[in-house]
Amino acid sequence: MKALLTTVAVVGLLSGPALAEDKIVVEFGYPYSHLFDVTYERILPKFYAENPNIEIKFRATYESYEDGTNTILREAVAGNLPDVTMQGLNRQAILVEKGIARSLEPFIAEEAAFEKDGYHKAMLDLGTFENQVYGLPFSVSLPVGYYNMDVLKAGGIDKLPQTWDEVVAACETMQANGVRNPVFWGWNITGNWFLQALMWTQEKPTVEGTKVSLDSAEALTSLETMKKIFRGCEMQNLEWKAALSSFSAGEIGMMFWSTSALGAVERSQGDFELKTGPFPGIEGTPKGLPAGGNSAMLVSTSEDPAELEAAWKWLKFITSGEGAADVARTTGYMPPNKAANEIILADFYQQNPNKQTAVDQLPLLREWQAYPGDNGLAITQVIYDGIEGIVVGDHDDMTELQEELSEEVGDLLN
Numbered sequence: 001m002k003a004l005l006t007t008v009a010v011v012g013l014l015s016g017p018a019l020a021e022d023k024i025v026v027e028f029g030y031p032y033s034h035l036f037d038v039t040y041e042r043i044l045p046k047f048y049a050e051n052p053n054i055e056i057k058f059r060a061t062y063e064s065y066e067d068g069t070n071t072i073l074r075e076a077v078a079g080n081l082p083d084v085t086m087q088g089l090n091r092q093a094i095l096v097e098k099g100i101a102r103s104l105e106p107f108i109a110e111e112a113a114f115e116k117d118g119y120h121k122a123m124l125d126l127g128t129f130e131n132q133v134y135g136l137p138f139s140v141s142l143p144v145g146y147y148n149m150d151v152l153k154a155g156g157i158d159k160l161p162q163t164w165d166e167v168v169a170a171c172e173t174m175q176a177n178g179v180r181n182p183v184f185w186g187w188n189i190t191g192n193w194f195l196q197a198l199m200w201t202q203e204k205p206t207v208e209g210t211k212v213s214l215d216s217a218e219a220l221t222s223l224e225t226m227k228k229i230f231r232g233c234e235m236q237n238l239e240w241k242a243a244l245s246s247f248s249a250g251e252i253g254m255m256f257w258s259t260s261a262l263g264a265v266e267r268s269q270g271d272f273e274l275k276t277g278p279f280p281g282i283e284g285t286p287k288g289l290p291a292g293g294n295s296a297m298l299v300s301t302s303e304d305p306a307e308l309e310a311a312w313k314w315l316k317f318i319t320s321g322e323g324a325a326d327v328a329r330t331t332g333y334m335p336p337n338k339a340a341n342e343i344i345l346a347d348f349y350q351q352n353p354n355k356q357t358a359v360d361q362l363p364l365l366r367e368w369q370a371y372p373g374d375n376g377l378a379i380t381q382v383i384y385d386g387i388e389g390i391v392v393g394d395h396d397d398m399t400e401l402q403e404e405l406s407e408e409v410g411d412l413l414n
Helices: 033-050 065-078 089-097 105-109 121-127 149-154 164-176 190-201 217-232 240-248 259-268 305-319 321-330 338-344 353-360 376-392 398-413
Strands: 002-006 021-029 054-058 084-088 135-141 143-148 183-185 254-258 274-278 292-298
Touching (some): 021 065, 021 305, 033 259, 033 305, 033 321, 065 084, 065 089, 084 089, 089 292, 121 135, 121 292, 135 259, 135 305, 135 321, 143 149, 149 164, 164 217, 164 254, 183 217, 183 240, 190 217, 190 376, 217 398, 240 254, 240 259, 254 259, 259 274, 305 321, 376 398
Parallel strands (some): 021 054, 021 084, 183 254
Antiparallel strands (some): 002 021, 135 292, 143 254
16 A cells, blocks of 8 residues: 555546545455446445545456455465455455454444444354454355246246256256256356355255365265256356356356346346246255355555555445445345445335345355365365366266265365
């Protein structure tokens, strides 16, 4: 962070000529430009209106949460950290353990009635380690179903499936009626999120203590459920951005993905009826689902009180009531802020029923777990590769695959 002499105002934010003034620059990194660019475009003018002496410098966006964590780890070694970074809820711990993230407790202590601004214990817990708050959640998502009702009706389906067996049956019916691409199931979403979704569906944590539960009966059921979907629906192995584009263009009947993409889908949606529905279960309603989303963390290396205060103002603003409300308005994420949900967005979900789906699933919310140890990102990749092997047909015996994954992950943990 640096204090710069700024003579040109941010384009479009001020209508009159800008006067030269000392501004504090807050450097900021975040993921998924295709989801969040529009969010920050709405937030930034409001922040500048309240903080004309601060300038936000956006760094190149992270491709994914894994990329965001790897980038911060590299920048910490190079001494080139931003001031504030957005990290996946399951990637906060490693930055705390390595001493990169700074505790927010000193800043919170200076705030009057901090919880009254909308923050409350359940949300602060997502970024709390050893009784210290290190991250304020910016957005929370849950997996949902996206349905092109025109494709479903043309394929002979008149009601939304509630279980994965019903999804596969719907695929078979649609294919028999000429639908070429009935489903995309988001196995390749960040952080093995859908594997954890199937595990939590059975109320089984993927991580228990220092162990990854890949050798459990629930893990085998999860792998077998994936195979059933991939094979029964003859699912194409699409890269996730291509899948989102294909669904938006009206080419896929059912898509299972994070609610986070709803805003992007609606902005690019073709001429068809879109409905969202609850994430199906293995046997009836899931018992739990992992909370996706990201959290704002302070990683500034500055010791200047004024610079740290400016970074805190930005971090607090984007996670506060109005900032968090813009997350809901522009994406499908739910704002993890009580003021945003109960006051600012009081009528929002009634007017946007497709965004209500994830809110209705909030009682199922469980932790999106990080794999323990320094090899957490490597474990993510091992599991990713294993699931992709199911998609492309390299793995047919799920018991054998389970044994392979358990052994590889065990070696990385040890």
